[in-house]
Structure formats: structure tokens, C-alpha cells
Amino acid sequence: MGVTLLTGASTGIGRSLARRLAARGEAMALVARRGELLDSLVIEIEQAGGQALALPCDVTDRDALARALASAEAELGPVTRLVANAGGGEPTFVDGFDSAAFEAVIQLNLIGVANSVAAVLPGMLARGDGHLVATGSLAGRRGLPSAAAYSAAKGGLANLMDSLRIDLRGRGVAVTLLMPGFVRKHEPKPGRGKTGRRRSKPFRVDLEYATARMEKAILARRRQLVFPLSLAVAIGLTRLLPFGLDARLLAGRGRRRPAAAQPPRTRL
């Protein structure tokens, strides 16, 4: 079985995917910034009979990533699969548009993936065998409200993976882009979700449902996974609306700028 380097392994989608791939017999090199969360995942995977290594590191730091890869390969062997999953970001607001915050989202979701690819690709090309996987988002399908940075980053990521797929044709390295819609990471808290002050996210799916679909697409080395179909179709349809109707339909549906200093985190 191969060795998979998975970024964003400490929580959410990455943590669940790491458990799943480890259960399939893949040795897991786990990257995220919070080492203690990675350590607890390593213990969990080892107790279930798998193999894993914690590599605390920031994906926006390309030298740190290169060092993490060297440690992974020294300990586990050549990395045969990358799952570049680290990502996320704060909402973008037109009032007080902040280009530094914009840059941080691009750094994490786009440059972080490029850094991860740069670390593993030379070895894969030399061996003529490998698999590059990235977690994009349906938010990359079009600009969504209060998501200028995140939509731009995930849209850029989709094009990055498309170009790699073309350029790597015939070189033994497969490319997979995962594009989920909203993924629920926890059960809704009382007073939130459908009945609470926070708007429910449309067509949101459960974490384990999402990662089961992602696992299947990874193992099949599918070109792309887009889900849920209902949200993908809805987003696609907004692009077809004439006369600026899409802006009318979507305006005001994003996150509101919070009065407090701490803006809420956004995900799609």
C-alpha cells in the first residue's frame, strides 16, 4: 500500500478522510498546524491497526512543507498520493474591503496547494507514478456573496488542477479535484440552523456522508467529484440568469459584517 500526505488533517474533512484512507491500509503523513490534534489522530489510527505520522507544519511555508515531506519519506517511504485539503477562510466584506485578508485566503487555499504539489511532484514524476488530490469547493464555481476571496481562491484552484491534469497526461500522475458544497461538521446547536439566528446553509450534507463520497472518488482516481448535485445545479443555473438577475437573487444572502471585532468563520 502507498503513502499519502494529507494536509488539513487536524479537524473536519481532513481528519475524517485520514481515518478512512488509513483504514484502507495507506500509511498517512498528516499535516496541519496544531500538532496536538495530529498526535491524537496518530494514536487513533495506530490503535485501529494503521500507520501514521504527525508533521505539524504551515502549508503556506514552502520550506517547512519540503522538510515535512523529507521526514515523511524517511519514515514511511515515497509519498504516492497527496491530498491537499488544508483550506478555509474568513468572509470578504465590501465595506472596508481588506486586501491583506484577501491575500491570506489565497495563500492558504491556492498557494498552500501549490506548495504541497511542489513538494511531492518531483518524486512522483521521477517514479512515473502518483496521485494529486485537492479539496476545492462549489464556491469555486462562481463568485458567491461575501466570499470574494474564498471563491477566487477555489476557482483558481479548480483551474490549477485542470492545468495539471492536462500537463501530467501520459506521465503516470493522476489528478483529482473534490468539490463539495456545504458540509456539516457538527450537529446544529439549539437556537441555530433552521430555527435559529444563523441561516441554514442550502443542501448541507453530513461530514461522514461527504468524506465517504470523497474517499470513493480518491480511490477510483476520478477526475472530479462535484456534490451535492442539487447545489451544483442551483449554482450553475444562477450563471445562466440574464440581466443581472443573479446578483439580485444572491444579494444579501452572504454573511453580514459582524459588529464585534471577531468575524465568524465561513465555509463552503
Ligand SMILES: NC(=O)c1ccc[n+]([C@@H]2O[C@H](COP(=O)([O-])OP(=O)(O)OC[C@H]3O[C@@H](n4cnc5c(N)ncnc54)[C@H](OP(=O)(O)O)[C@@H]3O)[C@@H](O)[C@H]2O)c1
Ligand atoms: N466544510 C465545508 O462546508 C466545506 C465545503 C467545501 C469545501 N471545504 C474545504 O474542505 C477543506 C477542509 O475544510 P473543513 O471544512 O474540514 O474545515 P476545518 O475543519 O477548519 O479544516 C481545515 C483544516 O486545514 C488546516 N489548516 C488551516 N490553515 C492551515 C495552514 N496554514 N497550514 C496547514 N494546515 C492548515 C486546519 O488545521 P490547523 O488549524 O491545525 O492548521 C484544519 O485541519 C478546506 O479546503 C475547505 O475549504 C469545506
